[in-house]
Amino acid sequence: MADGMSGYATTFSLGGATGNGRNISFSAEAEVVDITSMSSSNGWRQFKPGIKDGGEITLEVVYDKAAFNTILGKLGGAAESFTITYPDSGALTGDAILTGLDCDNPYDDAVMANLTLKVDGEPAFAAA
DSSP, X not given: OOOOOOOTTOEEEETTEEEOEEEEEEEEEEEEEEOOOTTSGGXXXXXXXXXXXXXXXXXXXEOOHHHHHHHHHHTTOOOXXXXXXXXXXXXXXXXXXXXXXXXXXXXXXXXXXXXXXEXXXXXXXXXX
């Protein structure tokens, strides 16, 4: 990741609906299988690659009363297609299930909805 860029202008869509996002985060992980045995070299643990997990997407969106009921209706529903489009036009795509929704109502800032999505299957990245 030699090229740096601002996250400004990154967009997110779920099921074709694009939101007014602020902080968008994606994380994926791969499990490892512990194959350590009594004969492992010098007492060091040994591992093999395991199952990959598409991880989660978290995002913070500015509260929009027209969209709030739609978002609430997606909670725990079927997986829908998502796209995160980066400022350089690269895009992460896949399917995800909305698993979490909470709303922050600070007295001195914008009302924000925080969404958590579980990625279903393998995500794909296409460079611009």
